[in-house]
Amino acid sequence: MDAMISLDSDTAILNCIDLSEQDISKSVRLLKQACLDSGFFYITNHGISQELMDEVFVESKRFFHLPIEEKMKVLRNHNNRGYTPILDETLDPSNQINGDYKEGYYIGIEMPGTESRTDRPFYRPNLWPSEEVLPGWRQTMEQYHKKALEVAKAVSRIIALSLDLESEFFCKPDMLGEPIAVLRLLHYEARDSDPANGIYGAGSHTDYGLLTLLATDNVMGLQICKDKDAQPQIWEYVKPLKGGLIVNLGDMLERWSNCIFRSTLHRVIVYGREERYSIAYFVEPSHDCIVECLSSCKSESRPPKFPPVKCATYLSQRYKDTHRDLS
Numbered sequence: 251m252d253a254m255i256s257l258d259s260d261t262a263i264l265n266c267i268d269l270s271e272q273d274i275s276k277s278v279r280l281l282k283q284a285c286l287d288s289g290f291f292y293i294t295n296h297g298i299s300q301e302l303m304d305e306v307f308v309e310s311k312r313f314f315h316l317p318i319e320e321k322m323k324v325l326r327n328h329n330n331r332g333y334t335p336i337l338d339e340t341l342d343p344s345n346q347i348n349g350d351y352k353e354g355y356y357i358g359i360e361m362p363g364t365e366s367r368t369d370r371p372f373y374r375p376n377l378w379p380s381e382e383v384l385p386g387w388r389q390t391m392e393q394y395h396k397k398a399l400e401v402a403k404a405v406s407r408i409i410a411l412s413l414d415l416e417s418e419f420f421c422k423p424d425m426l427g428e429p430i431a432v433l434r435l436l437h438y439e440a441r442d443s444d445p446a447n448g449i450y451g452a453g454s455h456t457d458y459g460l461l462t463l464l465a466t467d468n469v470m471g472l473q474i475c476k477d478k479d480a481q482p483q484i485w486e487y488v489k490p491l492k493g494g495l496i497v498n499l500g501d502m503l504e505r506w507s508n509c510i511f512r513s514t515l516h517r518v519i520v521y522g523r524e525e526r527y528s529i530a531y532f533v534e535p536s537h538d539c540i541v542e543c544l545s546s547c548k549s550e551s552r553p554p555k556f557p558p559v560k561c562a563t564y565l566s567q568r569y570k571d572t573h574r575d576l577s
């Protein structure tokens with residue numbers, strides 16, 4: 251564990267990919283370099299208006315400001331939808347004592363006709379705060395969910411090209427054609443982190459899927475560790491970028507690419523007794539997609555490092571490992 255936290259940690263210099271860039275080879279080059287170097291980059295001109303981004307943050311604050319009794323009415327259910335109170339999640343059980351000092355709200359994919367299918371928890375109905383309490387809330391979140399999926403697809407095309415795959419590789423029906431995509435509103439308590447004593451806004455972790463799109467307010471706090479195997483680990487801050495989104499790679503991409511692209515360790519440090527809001531959008535392929543080493547990423551001298559795994563199986567296990575038992 252590190253001894254102290256401060257503003258002094260270095261700030262990571264990350265590539266920025268302009269999604270409106272016409273020269274696709276330029277974007278592929280920038281993205282590939284970012285994926286090899288840190289697994290984190292910014293995107294701009296992504297097509298989500300500043301107005302909608304601002305609205306999602308306003309609505310997120312409106313929810314988290316509700317009295318706890320109201321929030322508990324939409325407490326996270328067995329399908330991982332709804333409100334997660336402070337300490338519900340522990341992203342890094344080996345270094346945290348109590349859990350993450352953040353509250354959150356999960357909004358997943360709702361697929362018509364799957365209401366009764368308990369075997370596909372990632373496509374079940376969402377929980378929503380009542381329309382009387384937060385009018386318009388649901389529409390805002392659904393609108394952002396839809397827009398963010400389009401952005402994720404656009405990024406996935408550049409990732410595919412950077413792995414020498416055809417650009418639609420990740421957009422096929424069994425992947426982002428029927429995705430698991432989870433919007434998660436986050437609110438970090440204004441309680442200073444104390445890594446030496448196991449207190450973090452969010453413990454160190456990698457994300458689980460293909461990629462994550464992250465919008466943050468203007469408060470610093472996100473840190474990344476570019477080399478998860480290094481000892482000691484070196485942590486760098488990621489600066490918020492107004493209007494831009496932060497993108498990071500998840501474990502499934504690490505598995506597909508046989509560790510050519512790694513999922514990057516990151517965590518959230520709170521300091522200066524300042525609360526912080528962020529909006530994460532986790533993108534995974536379809537429920538039944540088998541995530542296995544791409545043929546372009548293996549050879550005799552580089553055999554697959556992971557066995558194939560079903561997307562839903564992997565995700566369910568990771569959720570189980572990091573969340574309080576609902577029973």
Ligand SMILES: O=C(O)CCC(=O)C(=O)O
Pocket residue numbers: 434436452457464466471472516517518528529530
């Ligand atoms: O809030 C942040 O900046 C990061 C959140 C995060 O890493 C996560 O929820 O997986």
Ligand SMILES: [Fe+2]
Pocket residue numbers: 455456457516
């Ligand atoms: Fe994360």
